[in-house]
Amino acid sequence: MKKTVGVSPKVNSDLTAKARIRNAAFALYANYGEDATSMRAIAEAAGVTVGLVVHHFRTKDGLREAIEQHIVDLFFGAIEQVPLEGTTAEIAAARDEAVADMLSDNPAVVGYLRRALLDPMGHRGRILEMLTDLAAKQVATLRNVGVASKAHRDSSQVIGVMIRQLGQLFLQPMVDSMWNQLAGPNAAEDDKPLLVVKVQES
Amino acid sequence: MKKTVGVSPKVNSDLTAKARIRNAAFALYANYGEDATSMRAIAEAAGVTVGLVVHHFRTKDGLREAIEQHIVDLFFGAIEQVPLEGTTAEIAAARDEAVADMLSDNPAVVGYLRRALLDPMGHRGRILEMLTDLAAKQVATLRNVGVASKAHRDSSQVIGVMIRQLGQLFLQPMVDSMWNQLAGPNAAEDDKPLLVVKVQES
DNA sequence: TATTCTGCTATACGATCGTATAGTATTGAT
DNA sequence: ATCAATACTATACGATCGTATAGCAGAATA
Structure with a gap:
């Protein structure tokens, strides 16, 4: 195969x-x-x-497994293709951008993950665990290559990467719906407020 | 079972x-x-x-309508009970707190809304529209009573209120899952990173 | 050419779904 | 006490679901 x-x-x-x-x-x-x-x-x-x-x-379970493996492959492929050169920060930024490009090329990824990750009881797959592992390995690789930022603990950094990249995409439909209802469908699009999602050290 | x-x-x-x-x-x-x-x-x-x-x-549709009306009543009841006294900012803050209390008293509201609002295609109810209307009226009331802040347009303010109150609750399960996987189930809870969700004027 | 394997269709089965219907028990008004 | 409305149970029906099975066409293998 x-x-x-x-x-x-x-x-x-x-x-x-x-x-x-x-x-x-x-x-x-x-x-x-x-x-x-x-x-x-x-x-x-x-x-x-x-x-x-x-x-x-x-079975339908097998179909979901194939889909989720496909999603992991998409993330991995996006990360894999950025070369390990430059400062740690540059590599991290390049990876963030590669993933962002992949997500905008594959909107189904965002839609699928939005349902899977925000439905902790209902979802029967393991996609969140797989992607968290992938992100953890991504951080570990950066640590091996150069000097990863010590300002944040690894776990916080992994969560920060994923939340920054996905959180805004998940909540955006809610903002869009409200904006359409409140401002009308033909309001100036660039008046629409911007969503900001981030994590803070506690 | x-x-x-x-x-x-x-x-x-x-x-x-x-x-x-x-x-x-x-x-x-x-x-x-x-x-x-x-x-x-x-x-x-x-x-x-x-x-x-x-x-x-x-029918099942009728059941959902009853549930969604109940949710609107909970929001309205929370807002209604804060007196219209003090500065506009004080009233707005008191309302935010009353809604936050109601949400922590009724976790099912958060769970239901998370599913409804993040599933724009699948959801068949009108709960988002109803709550957006309610929030818009809340802002309008403040404008009538005193002087509402002119720094933001009304629509942005409504969206800001709802996103601030709900966005963090929606994304929190994702942070919790990742934190458990990365830091282990018995890690210090107060090391867990804090989620921040807000909207910005564009 | 004969045989086996793979991609694919057609059909059927049992479970579960939302809902309709008919009937019984309980309440409330006169 | 009567009677009608309301609260509630029991059962059944048709639709749709995931999945199992049997069979066919064409390529591969020998």
């Missing part, structure tokens, strides 16, 4: 049916949630039948 | 069956989401049969 780690921006028609199914499910999960998405809806969106979904992914 | 979520039976015992059903559904929705909560689970949690749930609320 070949594994595509790098992101190939190919259109759906060039993909295998298995990848098309995963992508269809990914998009539906991000928009409507796993519970509200039936296997039949996934099959229809991918242009196949229900049986083929089961054939490739066994 | 029977797990009671949220409401203590002591409180429940002297309520009408209709209120018990609403409270049971409210707690279950907050913890597991509406889609993952069946009418039969609600009935069992309330100690009645499915038929009675339908008798009192007609």
Whole structure:
């Protein structure tokens, strides 16, 4: 089985049916949630039948595992491609930017994670743990290469990285909804208030 | 395995069956989401049969409407009880505190709103619109009584109020999960980083 | 060419869902 | 005491869910 780690921006028609199914499910999960998405809806969106979904992914749990592994691969691929040169701060900034680019290229990632991470009881996957591990390894790598900032403890730094990158994206839909309701749909977009999310040492 | 979520039976015992059903559904929705909560689970949690749930609320939509009206009533009741005396800033601060107290007394409100507000596509209710209206009226009242701050436009101020009060509560579970994973379950609790959520004029 | 394997469709099964309906018990007004 | 409305239970129906199974077409292997 070949594994595509790098992101190939190919259109759906060039993909295998298995990848098309995963992508269809990914998009539906991000928009409507796993519970509200039936296997039949996934099959229809991918242009196949229900049986083929089961054939490739066994169960709905297996489908979610494939999606979450795909998300981890996207994060890893984004981080991996920035070279380890420059100061620690420069590397960290370059990684932040690479992840931000990946997120804006893959809005389904944000939608999926928003549901998964903010629904601690309902979500049955392990995506938060996997991404936290990845971020922890990212911080550890920086520490090995140069001198990581000692101003923050490692844990705080990992949490800070993830919250800064995801928190604003998670809350933005709420701001957008309220802005539309209060200011009307055709108000000047650049009057919209800016969301700021950060963590502080206690 | 029977797990009671949220409401203590002591409180429940002297309520009408209709209120018990609403409270049971409210707690279950907050913890597991509406889609993952069946009418039969609600009935069992309330100690009645499915038929009675339908008798009192007609449909599942009707049940959600009752819950969301209850939430609006809780917000209104919290705001209503602070007297209109002192400076505008003092009134606003007292209202913020009253709402914060209400939220800590009713954790199901936070859980329910977190699901509803962060799921703009999936949610079928109107709770965000209702609460935004309420907050807008709150700002308007302050403007009538005294002199509301002109430093921010009304819309920004409304959004600021709601984001400050809810944003931190929404993201906190994510911080908690990561903190537990990284620092271990028995780490010093006061080392945990603090979440800061705010909005800025653009 | 014969056989096996893989990608894929079609259909069906049991569980669970929201809801409708019919009937019983309890209350409240006259 | 009567009677109607309300509170509540029991059961059933149709739809939809995840998944199991059987079979077919075409490529691969020998």
